[in-house]
Structures are given as structure tokens and as C-alpha cells.
Amino acid sequence: MNEQTNEDDHGYRVLFLLRLKPGTAEEFLHAYEKVRWEVASLPGHRVDQVCQSTEDPDDWLITSEWHSAADFLEWERSPGHRELAAPMLACVVERRSVRFTVRRETRVEE
Template structure:
């Protein structure tokens, strides 16, 4: 059984590169959300204690979808402007094995 996947990128943005990084993310986010098979959503987060530390999390239908996207030339081309702002990046991959969501107000 294939499980949904969560991918976490822990990244460091070069000092002064924050605006360029966010602008690059803004330019590509709708293309990824609407055009990459298996992509369910993502978030960009900034550390509250270390302004140079950022995190991108994304959720995928399954890990295979993410790995196919990450290996593609289209991916490398699309994310190049974001990567240009990074001084360090690390990728972590997880399979979702359990989940709890808030109950919607009725």
C-alpha cells in the first residue's frame, strides 16, 4: 500500500537573499500546485529563532510522485532561482502512517 508522503527541506538562506527566495517561490508555487502529478500542497516556513533557517514542507500522494518530480529536468529548471538563494539544503522524506485533524465546526 502506497502512503502519502511528507518531504521536508531544511535550508539556509544567504543573508539578504530572503526577498529573492520568496519572490522565486511565489513565481513557481502555482505551477507546482496545478501541474505536478501527486503534489498535494506545500508550506514555506521561517525559523522564529534563527532568521537564516527556513523549511519547506510538501505533501505528496506517495513518495514515488515526489521522486519522479525531483529527478526531472523541469524540476531542476523551475527551482533553480530558489536554490540560488540557498547556502545549505537538506532533504528528509517521510511516509505518513497516522494523522489527526481538527474536527470541522458543525
């Protein structure tokens, strides 16, 4: 087991809580597929995940982890951000963004 708790490398995590228009899940996933590798190539991006609720198929979560808040904010404020996100947001009826600094991480390496 390898426990990682490097306090100099906290990271920054953004949670996007989304409620999709009924029947748009496949359209949403298609739009996500079109942008995910472009976002993954951005400076400071670590990982993201798209998750669908097991209780309500119209509730979704995107987690996005970055090296720093500055890295994420640079991307969020860039001219291409809204354009890339627009096809996904066309499927969304309600959204909320929550941001966190990662304070500790425990990871088991296999």
C-alpha cells in the same frame, strides 16, 4: 472532530531544511512565488508550506506533501525540476532534504 487515519492513504512528506544567504529572504520568497502554483498542479501533489524560523531569519523550511513517493520522485527526476528550483537555490548556502511516509494523520475539520 474528524479523525483521519486511513492506512491505505499514507502520503509522502518531504522536508527541505534551508539556510539562506543573509539578506536574500525576499528574493527567496519571490522565487518561491514563481514556482509554487506550478508545483501544486503536478499529479500527486497535495500541499506545501514555506516557513521561516522564529529564532533565525536565515533558517527556512519547505514542507511538501505528496500522495506517494512515486509521485514526488517522478517530479524530482523530471527535466524541469532543477530549472524551476534554481532561482530559490541561488539564495541557499546550506540545504538538507528529509523524506517520510505519513503513517497517521489527525485533523480537526472546522
